[in-house]
Amino acid sequence: MDLFGHLRAYDYGxxxxxxxxxxxxxxxVAIHDSRLGPALGGCRFLPYDTDEDxxxxxxxxxxxxTYKAALAGLPHGGGKSVLIRPKQHFDRVAMFRAxxxxxxxLGGHYITAEDSGTGLEDMEVIRTVTKHVTGVGPSHGGSGDxxxxxxxxVRRGIEACVKFTLKRDSLDGVHVAVQGVGHVGYHLCKxxxxxxxxxxxxDVDPLKAERAQREFGAVVVPLDQxxxxxxxxxxxxxxxxxxxxxxxxxxxxxxxxxAANNQLAQPxxxxxxxxxxxxxxPDYAINAGGLVNVAxxxxxxxxxxxxxxxxxxxxxxxxxxxxxxxTGTPAYRIADMLVEEKLVRFAKNGPAKS
Ligand code: NAD
Numbered sequence: 001m002d003l004f005g006h007l008r009a010y011d012y013g014x015x016x017x018x019x020x021x022x023x024x025x026x027x028x029v030a031i032h033d034s035r036l037g038p039a040l041g042g043c044r045f046l047p048y049d050t051d052e053d054x055x056x057x058x059x060x061x062x063x064x065x066t067y068k069a070a071l072a073g074l075p076h077g078g079g080k081s082v083l084i085r086p087k088q089h090f091d092r093v094a095m096f097r098a099x100x101x102x103x104x105x106l107g108g109h110y111i112t113a114e115d116s117g118t119g120l121e122d123m124e125v126i127r128t129v130t131k132h133v134t135g136v137g138p139s140h141g142g143s144g145d146x147x148x149x150x151x152x153x154v155r156r157g158i159e160a161c162v163k164f165t166l167k168r169d170s171l172d173g174v175h176v177a178v179q180g181v182g183h184v185g186y187h188l189c190k191x192x193x194x195x196x197x198x199x200x201x202x203d204v205d206p207l208k209a210e211r212a213q214r215e216f217g218a219v220v221v222p223l224d225q226x227x228x229x230x231x232x233x234x235x236x237x238x239x240x241x242x243x244x245x246x247x248x249x250x251x252x253x254x255x256x257x258x259a260a261n262n263q264l265a266q267p268x269x270x271x272x273x274x275x276x277x278x279x280x281x282p283d284y285a286i287n288a289g290g291l292v293n294v295a296x297x298x299x300x301x302x303x304x305x306x307x308x309x310x311x312x313x314x315x316x317x318x319x320x321x322x323x324x325x326x327t328g329t330p331a332y333r334i335a336d337m338l339v340e341e342k343l344v345r346f347a348k349n350g351p352a353k354s
Contacts, residue, residue, distance in 0.1 A: 001052045010059040016106060020098040024090050025083065027099050028055055029110050030062035032078040035346050038108055039079025040134070040295060041065035042115025043099070045122070047085045058082040064261075064284060065291075070339045071316060072288040073309070074295045079110045085117065096125040104130035113294050120144075134297040143301050146290030151187030153289025153313040154259045155195070157281045158233055160317035161255040164325075165279050166232060172196035175231040177221065177253070179203075180238025181212045184259040184287075188237060189216045202226035203238075233257055241265040243280070248272050257281035257317070270332035274324070281317050282335035288313060 007013060016029040031039040041062055048054040058080050066078025083099060103112050103126065113135040114123055126133045127140060136142035158176065162168050175198040178185050185201070186208070192199055193216035201218045202225070203209040212218040221229055227242075228250040235258035236242035243256065244265035256263070256278060263283045264270050273280045289310040296306040320338070324331040 001055070003055070006056060006059055010063050012059065013062070015055070015059070016102075016110075018099075018102040020095075020102075023094040023098040024086050025095050025098040025102070026051075026054075026086075027081060027083045027102055028058045029081045029102070029106065030055075030058035030079060031110055032059070032062040033066040033343065034077035034079075034109065035343060036070055036077050037075035038077065038111055038132075038298075039065070040069060040074070040076040040111045040113065040291070040298070041078060041080040042113045042135075043081040043083065043118050043122070043126075044115045045083045045085050045117035047087065048082075051084070054082045054084050066343075067336065067339045068284040068288050068291055069295070070342050071285050071335060072292050072295075073312070074292065076111075076295055076298075080115070081110070081112055083118075092122070093125055096122045097129055100126035100129035100133070103132050106132070108132050111298060134294045136297075141297070141301055143293050143297050143303070143306065145183070146293050147183035148187045149293035149306060149310050150184045150259055150287055150290035151191055152307065153292070153310045154184070154188050154235065154237075154257065154286055155191035156311055156314040157286035157317040158192075158235065158255070158257045159195075160314045161233065161257050161279050161281055161321060164318055164321040165254050170195065173198060174233065175200070176233040176235055177201070177226050177229055177231045178212075178218075178235045178237055179226045179242060179258070180236070180260070181208045181218075182237070185235075185237035186212065188235060188259065189218060193217070200226065200229055200231060227251055236260040236263050243269045243273065245269075248276065248278075251276070251278060253278070255279050255281070257286055258283075259287045261287065264332060267332065270330045274330035279321055279324070280331050282320065282332045285316050285320060285335045286313060 013032045018027045062080035069076040111132045123135045177200040199218040201212045209220045227247045233255040234253045237259040240262035292309045293306040323334045
């Protein structure tokens with residue numbers, strides 16, 4: 001593996017490795033950038049075909065966290081950890097305890113949290129050996145499920161897009177089509193319903209779609225039609241790569257704004273949306289509410305402050321839309337540019353006063 005080649009390609013940074021023989025732990029902590037503060041990002045626990053795949057996943061994800069934290073105005077850099085899930089039997093508690101010790105040895109330079117394959121119970125085990133962990137239970141000063149905050153931020157982002165594009169100050173009567181009504185999508189429907197929006201939903205799990213119908217009066221749409229219905233906003237809240245060569249030409253909405261990570265199958269799809277005159281709220285800008293909430297735990301958890309900071313996603317998305325329109329540059333590139341400007345400013349002047 002050309003390790004330093006990968007570090008160069010992802011613009012690193014530092015990477016830490018740990019092999020704990022007793023528990024079988026094989027862990028990678030990638031710290032992409034810590035100029036704005038200690039790196040914060042989740043801990044993945046998945047099987048990987050090769051060690052190289054695991055390293056590249058950690059590098060890619062940690063870089064994404066730098067961008068998300070910087071744009072959300074958080075005093076954190078981007079980090080991510082990957083634990084390679086063993087194929088044979090293992091002791092989960094021993095493994096996460098060993099991982100917690102590894103995180104502790106990094107002295108607060110990296111703060112961990114839940115991610116794919118890990119949950120609250122793992123964070124509770126990590127908490128027994130280090131304080132550099134978030135996403136623990138409310139009884140231990142944690143913030144619990146981040147989805148309601150992610151959904152709140154997405155609702156604010158949708159409001160910003162609607163104000164910018166449709167010149168409307170409220171979501172009353174605005175039609176939003178939500179793909180995926182799981183954790184975030186459900187809470188998003190709740191937010192939208194409270195604002196008087198008209199909602200359509202699609203989910204591979206019919207029970208979830210029916211719940212949105214029952215509780216929020218949503219219209220259930222066939223899976224393959226959700227992106228082509230007549231509506232104002234498409235909110236992808238399921239998997240990544242929802243915006244691709246197949247879906248983009250079918251869109252009738254003027255706005256795409258949802259929670260899913262990595263919505264653009266490739267960056268060029270952000271150019272395609274722009275060329276079609278569709279405003280795209282960049283995923284990592286609009287879905288940062290959960291991270292904002294988790295970051296609040298580092299200061300001492302305060303739900304009111306998390307909410308206040310999450311509401312600011314409106315301003316970020318509005319600024320992106322405005323700069324995109326004024327410069328003729330696709331919104332996804334404006335988001336990257338805002339982050340890069342911020343990091344350069346920080347390197348020159350140190351932290352901003354406000
Ligand atoms: P989830 O698994 O709870 O919900 C996803 C839902 O999408 C499920 O109900 C699933 O049945 C449905 N789904 C899957 N494929 C589908 C398809 N082809 N068509 C329609 N529905 C489909 O996950 P979540 O926590 O709600 O996260 C949703 C997205 O938001 C993910 O991309 C996630 O990475 C991203 N995200 C989540 C958070 C958070 O706080 N949970 C924060 C930031 C980003």
